[in-house]
Amino acid sequence: MVRxxxxxxxxxxxxxxxxxxxxxxxxxxxxxxxxxxxxxxxSQPLLPQIFTDPVSHNRYLRLSAAAGPxxxxxxxxxxxxHHLCAPELIAETPVARLPPEALGYIYPSxxxxxxxxxxxxxxxFGHLPQGHARVVAIQNWVRQHVRFEGNTTTSAxxxxxxxxxxxxxxxxxxxxxxxxxxxxxxxxxxxxxxDFGADPALGPTDFHAYVEVFLGGRWYIFDPSGTAxxxxxxxxxxxxxxxxxxxxxxxxxxxxQPPVIHVQALLDGQGLCxxxxxxxxxxxxxxxxxxx
Numbered sequence: 143m144v145r146x147x148x149x150x151x152x153x154x155x156x157x158x159x160x161x162x163x164x165x166x167x168x169x170x171x172x173x174x175x176x177x178x179x180x181x182x183x184x185s186q187p188l189l190p191q192i193f194t195d196p197v198s199h200n201r202y203l204r205l206s207a208a209a210g211p212x213x214x215x216x217x218x219x220x221x222x223x224h225h226l227c228a229p230e231l232i233a234e235t236p237v238a239r240l241p242p243e244a245l246g247y248i249y250p251s252x253x254x255x256x257x258x259x260x261x262x263x264x265x266x267f268g269h270l271p272q273g274h275a276r277v278v279a280i281q282n283w284v285r286q287h288v289r290f291e292g293n294t295t296t297s298a299x300x301x302x303x304x305x306x307x308x309x310x311x312x313x314x315x316x317x318x319x320x321x322x323x324x325x326x327x328x329x330x331x332x333x334x335x336x337d338f339g340a341d342p343a344l345g346p347t348d349f350h351a352y353v354e355v356f357l358g359g360r361w362y363i364f365d366p367s368g369t370a371x372x373x374x375x376x377x378x379x380x381x382x383x384x385x386x387x388x389x390x391x392x393x394x395x396x397x398x399q400p401p402v403i404h405v406q407a408l409l410d411g412q413g414l415c416x417x418x419x420x421x422x423x424x425x426x427x428x429x430x431x432x433x434x
Contacts, residue, residue, distance in 0.1 A: 144222040145178075145408040145415045146376050148336055151215045152390065153399040158209040161394025166334065166379045166387055168192065168201035169220045173429040175377055176221040185213035197243060200379040200387065219408070220376045225360065226423040232274035232358040237327055241431040244356045247329035251382035253300045253317045254332075256324035262305075263325040274424055277323060277355050277364065284319045284366045292345060297384075312337070313384055315366040316351040320383065329356035332383045333363075336405045338374025338418060347403040349389050354380060354428070361428040372425050373418035374407060 150167050169177050171194065182203070184190060190205040203214075237248065250257045266283060270276045291309045301321035304314040316332055323330035330353055337350035350370055354361040363372045379387035390398075409415050 143415055144224065144373055144418050145410065146220045146222065146338065146374060146405060146418075147218070147408050148220070148376060148405040149215070149217045149403065150336075151213065151402040154207070154212040154214075154392075155397040156207050156209050156212055157395035157397075160206060160208045161392055161396050162206050163204070163214075163393075164391040165203040165205075165214065166200055166389055167214075167216050168203060168378065169218050170199045170201060170377045170379065172199050172377070172427065174223045174225065174427040176223070178219040178221055180216070180218035183213070183215035183217075185211065198380050200381070218376075222373070222376070222427055224373065225426040225428075226421070227358070227426075229274040229278070229422075229424045232362070232424055234272040234276070234328060234357060235359065240329060240356070244329040244431065247331045247356065247382065248324050248327055249382075250321075250324065252385050253383040254321040254324060255300060255302050256321045258302060259305075259321055259325040263322055267322070267326060274357055274362070276326075277328065277357065277362075280322045280326075281319055281353075281364050281366050284315055284322070285368055288315055288318065290315075290344070290367055290369060312367040312369060313351040316353050317383055319353050319364065319366040323353075323355055330354070331356075331361070331380045332387060333375075333380045334378045334387045334389065335375040336403055337370040338376075338405050338407070339371030340369045344369060346400070347405055349378075349401065349403070350375070351384065356431075357424075360426050360430045362424050362426045371418045371420060373421065374405070375427075376405075377427065 188205050194201045289309050295310045301317040304310045304318045320330040333354045353364045381387040
């Protein structure tokens with residue numbers, strides 16, 4: 143088990159007459175991710191609404207802020223119970239046996255134009271044996287063809303843009319890997335968390351985008367940017383691409399400051415908790431699906 147303590151502080155200046163916000167910064171409640179404690183602090187006297195999507199388990203915070211400064215803080219301690227498996231034992235799941243909740247992740251989406259990548263994936267990956275190793279080959283191909291460069295892309299950058307430009311941030315690496323997987327009929331979804339273990343040379347701790355791929359009956363974690371440690375990822379949200387799981391969606395005129403994020407792994411003194419590390423096993427924090 144891995145225990146993660148995290149804090150997120152967001153600051154905004156809201157212009158008159160005010161603005162509405164939808165945040166996705168709460169840790170998701172799943173069978174393998176347990177929220178031990180959490181605290182939400184809002185500087186304005188508001189009545190926030192928190193609701194959970196019954197399928198994705200994404201948790202959303204909605205609030206209407208008045209004009210003026212707004213500070214939103216979230217703190218949590220989260221236990222991660224990882225499922226580990228030898229990669230060679232994990233097969234791809236035929237479309238006919240996919241559970242209903244995975245079907246939506248084999249289609250193209252706004253930022254993941256898998257329908258435009260058929261020739262590429264057949265040339266690069268069509269000859270490879272199916273299974274976890276083929277997905278690792280896709281991840282490695284993305285790392286080889288895209289270099290990590292901050293402030294080089296925008297919220298409009300798509301997988302095709304990243305393929306052409308050959309540079310981007312974690313969001314862009316994730317979109318490209320997802321599109322390549324879907325072009326091979328492998329369900330893949332966009333996931334958000336915090337970049338636990340990232341090199342400080344890349345900048346302050348930040349939100350992180352990674353990939354979950356449906357293989358062998360469950361969702362396995364991949365980090366195509368290679369900048370963080372998957373064992374330390376606390377899942378906030380999953381969706382078809384970044385459009386589904388933005389950490390903040392704002393309706394109104396607002397100026398924002400960069401988020402201030404802290405994350406650390408905790409040990410319990412009884413040997414029940416371990417420090418996140420890179421592993422050779424396939425990693426999942428999702429319960430198995432039952433279908434077909």
